[in-house]
Amino acid sequence: xxxxxxxxxxxxxxxxxxxxxxxxxxxxxxxxxxxxxxxxxxxxxxxxxxxxxxxxxxxxxxxxxxxxxxxxxxxxxxxxxxxxxxxxxxxxxxxxxxxxxxxxxxxxxxxxxx
Amino acid sequence: xxxxxxxxxxxxxxxxxxxxxxxxxxxxxxxxxxxxxxxxxxxxxxxxxxxxxxxxxxxxxxxxxxxxxxxxxxxxxxxxxxxxxxxxxxxxxxxxxxxxxxxxxxxxxxxxxxxxxx
Numbered sequence: 001x002x003x004x005x006x007x008x009x010x011x012x013x014x015x016x017x018x019x020x021x022x023x024x025x026x027x028x029x030x031x032x033x034x035x036x037x038x039x040x041x042x043x044x045x046x047x048x049x050x051x052x053x054x055x056x057x058x059x060x061x062x063x064x065x066x067x068x069x070x071x072x073x074x075x076x077x078x079x080x081x082x083x084x085x086x087x088x089x090x091x092x093x094x095x096x097x098x099x100x101x102x103x104x105x106x107x108x109x110x111x112x113x114x
Numbered sequence: 115x116x117x118x119x120x121x122x123x124x125x126x127x128x129x130x131x132x133x134x135x136x137x138x139x140x141x142x143x144x145x146x147x148x149x150x151x152x153x154x155x156x157x158x159x160x161x162x163x164x165x166x167x168x169x170x171x172x173x174x175x176x177x178x179x180x181x182x183x184x185x186x187x188x189x190x191x192x193x194x195x196x197x198x199x200x201x202x203x204x205x206x207x208x209x210x211x212x213x214x215x216x217x218x219x220x221x222x223x224x225x226x227x228x229x230x231x232x
Contacts, residue, residue: 031218037155042204043223050218086155092219101147101159102221109155 002027004091006105013079013112021108023072023089032072033102034063035088043088047074079112086110117141118224120205126230127195135190135227137205144209145169146188147221148180151202160203163188195231202226 003026013019023032034046047056049065049072056063060083062075072089086109090102118139127133139146148160161180162169168180177193188205205224210217 033220035223042225043157043206045220045222048218048220088157100219101149101162102219103159104157107155107157 002029002091002103004089004103004105006089006108009106009108011108011110013076013110015080015112015114016078018078019076021074021076021087021089021110023074023105025070025072025089025091025103028067028070029091030067031092032065033090033092034072034074035090037086037088037107039085046087074108076110079110081112081114084110084112118205118207118222120203120224120227122227123225124228124230126232128232129195129197131195132191132193133195133229134192135203135205135229137188137190137224139186139205139207139222139224141207141222142209143207143222144185145207146182147206147208148188148190149204149206149223151204151226153201157204161188161190192229195229197231200229200231202228 005024007022032049035043036046037043047063052067054065060077065072086107088104088107090104092100092102121136145164147162149157150160151157159172160174163182179191181189204226206221208219208221
């Protein structure tokens with residue numbers, strides 16, 4: 001059974017600081033997804049990482065994937081209050097079958113404070 | 115121009131009732147899903163429908179039944195509601211994108227339906 005673990009689950013950071021969220025998964029996969037969820041809202045796709053060594057950046061967020069270590073990171077640079085949200089990583093493992101559901105981590109609740 | 119829509123947004127009902135949640139996507143995707151998000155924000159797949167066929171069904175009580183009248187719709191019907199069914203239910207859709215050596219399955223989520231069973 002595929003397991004996806006994130007840490008930390010809760011993160012309180014000061015504005016302007018840097019931090020990294022980690023996502024480990026238990027079986028081989030070359031596809032990892034990051035989503036953002038604001039309180040009471042839906043999930044918004046942030047990044048799709050498709051291969052070992054993949055790195056994607058959008059604004060103050062940068063995601064990377066190491067398939068050998070089964071690890072993805074989401075790095076936050078110079079945090080601002082607008083980044084406060086819950087961040088989920090997710091993995092799917094069987095694209096050859098066409099479509100499969102995602103297995104999500106438990107989410108990292110990020111709070112950026114002044 | 116909403117991509118994935120769900121109705122209702124909020125649903126409050128008594129134990130033992132039967133209720134349905136509707137989902138529609140206008141993205142032309144082949145696969146639709148239902149996820150349950152519990153009070154701790156943990157997301158878990160319930161159902162997945164591809165071309166009107168159920169392809170994955172997790173260990174969900176048979177009180178829950180997905181119904182897909184066509185590729186753009188996947189409704190969730192729940193019989194004999196229980197307190198533990200209270201959660202937020204998200205519909206999602208995806209289309210496998212193939213390219214190079216990797217395909218991917220980015221899913222797009224609806225706004226969610228907050229179900230409260232009293």
